[in-house]
Amino acid sequence: xxxxxxxxxxxxxxxxxxxxxxxxxxxxxxxxxxxxxxxxxxxxxxxxxxxxxxxxxxxxxxxxxxxxxxxxxxxxxxxxxxxxxxxxxxxxxxxxxxxxxxxxxxxxxxxxxxxxxxxxxxxxxxxxxxxxxxxxxxxxxxxxxxxxxxxxxxxxxxxxxxxxxxxxxxxxxxxxxxxxxxxxxxxxxxxxxxxxxxxxxxxxxxxxxxxxxxxxxxxxxxxxxxxxxxxxxxxxxxxxxxxxxxxxxxxxxxxxxxxxxxxxxxxxxxxxxxxxxxxxxxxxxxxxxxxxxxxxxxxxxxxxxxxxxxxxxxxxxxxxxxxxxxxxxxxxxxxxxxxxxxxxxxxxxxxxxxxxxxxxxxxxxxxxxxxxxxxxxxxxxxxxxxx
Amino acid sequence: xxxxxxxxxxxxxxxxxxxxxxxxxxxxxxxxxxxxxxxxxxxxxxxxxxxxxxxxxxxxxxxxxxxxxxxxxxxxxxxxxxxxxxxxxxxxxxxxxxxxxxxxxxxxxxxxxxxx
Numbered sequence: 001x002x003x004x005x006x007x008x009x010x011x012x013x014x015x016x017x018x019x020x021x022x023x024x025x026x027x028x029x030x031x032x033x034x035x036x037x038x039x040x041x042x043x044x045x046x047x048x049x050x051x052x053x054x055x056x057x058x059x060x061x062x063x064x065x066x067x068x069x070x071x072x073x074x075x076x077x078x079x080x081x082x083x084x085x086x087x088x089x090x091x092x093x094x095x096x097x098x099x100x101x102x103x104x105x106x107x108x109x110x111x112x113x114x115x116x117x118x119x120x121x122x123x124x125x126x127x128x129x130x131x132x133x134x135x136x137x138x139x140x141x142x143x144x145x146x147x148x149x150x151x152x153x154x155x156x157x158x159x160x161x162x163x164x165x166x167x168x169x170x171x172x173x174x175x176x177x178x179x180x181x182x183x184x185x186x187x188x189x190x191x192x193x194x195x196x197x198x199x200x201x202x203x204x205x206x207x208x209x210x211x212x213x214x215x216x217x218x219x220x221x222x223x224x225x226x227x228x229x230x231x232x233x234x235x236x237x238x239x240x241x242x243x244x245x246x247x248x249x250x251x252x253x254x255x256x257x258x259x260x261x262x263x264x265x266x267x268x269x270x271x272x273x274x275x276x277x278x279x280x281x282x283x284x285x286x287x288x289x290x291x292x293x294x295x296x297x298x299x300x301x302x303x304x305x306x307x308x309x310x311x312x313x314x315x316x317x318x319x320x321x322x323x324x325x326x327x328x329x330x331x332x333x334x335x336x337x338x339x340x341x342x343x344x345x346x347x348x349x350x351x352x353x354x355x356x357x358x359x360x361x362x363x364x365x366x367x368x369x370x371x372x373x374x375x376x377x378x379x380x381x382x383x384x385x386x387x
Numbered sequence: 388x389x390x391x392x393x394x395x396x397x398x399x400x401x402x403x404x405x406x407x408x409x410x411x412x413x414x415x416x417x418x419x420x421x422x423x424x425x426x427x428x429x430x431x432x433x434x435x436x437x438x439x440x441x442x443x444x445x446x447x448x449x450x451x452x453x454x455x456x457x458x459x460x461x462x463x464x465x466x467x468x469x470x471x472x473x474x475x476x477x478x479x480x481x482x483x484x485x486x487x488x489x490x491x492x493x494x495x496x497x498x499x500x501x502x503x
Contacts, residue, residue: 104456107468110468120489121493129486165465166462335407344425356430358431361433362435362437363401363438364437364438365440
């Protein structure tokens with residue numbers, strides 16, 4: 001959450017409580033003139049004005065509305081060919097790329113390399129395991145690798161290391177913020193945070209303005225399901241058109257860098273990137289599974305969470321936080337979706353799959369196992385723990 | 388080292404995933420033949436846990452655990468992670484099983500088609 005600009009105004013130019021006269025505007029003009037004659041005062045007034053303007057004008061809307069919901073279009077499994085080689089009855093691999101900093105990005109890159117180096121023969125055709133990778137559920141820093149894989153295909157193996165893994169993103173972010181008065185101004189807005197600037201950095205270095213629409217246009221698997229956590233409930237948010245239909249938003253227009261940054265935000269470190277809820281504007285009718293009683297407690301909870309987005313009046317904005325806060329592995333989406341649909345067959349029917357001979361769940365986990373017997377921190381505990 | 392403790396429930400997710408895969412395997416075996424289904428009659432489900440905490444060499448695991456979860460790796464750390472990742476998956480028995488089964492299916496299919 002941001003902070004109020006008015007509450008945070010750094011100076012009060014006139015502390016005299018009396019007079020109704022001169023009128024406020026004249027008084028402000030007088031104060032301005034007086035202040036301009038004093039360099040320090042002038043800078044304080046200018047600074048205050050800039051901060052006020054920042055609050056008013058830096059309010060980006062990152063996700064676009066969807067004019068008409070169409071179940072046959074948008075970024076989702078059923079709008080892509082069944083596998084990279086076009087075969088519908090071949091092994092079906094669902095991977096998850098965990099969060100865990102750049103080490104997670106490196107681990108998932110290494111996993112993709114092994115899949116690309118593992119040949120298989122299916123129905124007489126030489127293939128690679130990576131060609132059968134249908135879905136990647138990605139969380140936080142795993143999302144950078146997953147999106148690069150979907151966007152660049154095999155080129156990821158040449159470029160990802162130099163363009164992402166071997167860069168110091170923390171220094172880059174600091175250098176983008178601290179020496180830049182324009183970014184100070186933008187960051188003063190309660191609607192703009194460091195994650196927006198991080199998204200800009202990612203866009204310049206990795207995603208080059210590409211959107212989910214570009215992934216759709218490539219027409220190749222794997223499909224990437226990014227997972228974030230909703231600030232309101234810590235339930236998970238999936239970035240695919242099936243889920244964006246609920247909020248009547250067009251995922252195709254969302255930039256990959258904004259989506260990736262959204263899944264990586266953490267309170268205090270990277271503030272959330274707000275998404276607007278346009279529910280009710282695209283003709284989306286909630287399916288029966290949202291409204292009917294589900295057989296499991298998990299299914300009922302998921303249905304309740306999804307129903308909450310249908311009321312845009314009372315839930316006008318969504319604030320995605322780091323996906324790791326709800327599930328750092330990236331497989332809870334698989335479990336919850338299956339619980340919501342009721343069984344495995346119905347879930348894969350929804351995904352448009354058929355004749356699957358081998359279903360593989362591959363979890364790439366870069367998490368740490370900190371030695372909690374060596375916890376010596378004496379400061380007030382926060383989200384960042386130093387040991 | 389800076390660590391952000393957000394993976395507390397990962398063990399739960401792993402357990403739930405293990406349990407679910409066992410259940411789904413059972414569902415596949417018990418499904419009625421006459422209903423349309425998304426899986427072949429002999430379909431199988433595999434679960435591969437490729438986690439850095441699964442390294443078999445304790446020293447190697449300790450070195451990997453000391454790499455911070457930040458966004459600024461050294462070149463040495465990147466090299467180390469990429470080498471470890473490759474071994475982690477190749478040496479993983481859960482990964483070897485579907486690869487072996489796919490190779491077996493390819494041999495069987497090839498033999499069958501040769502005899503026809």
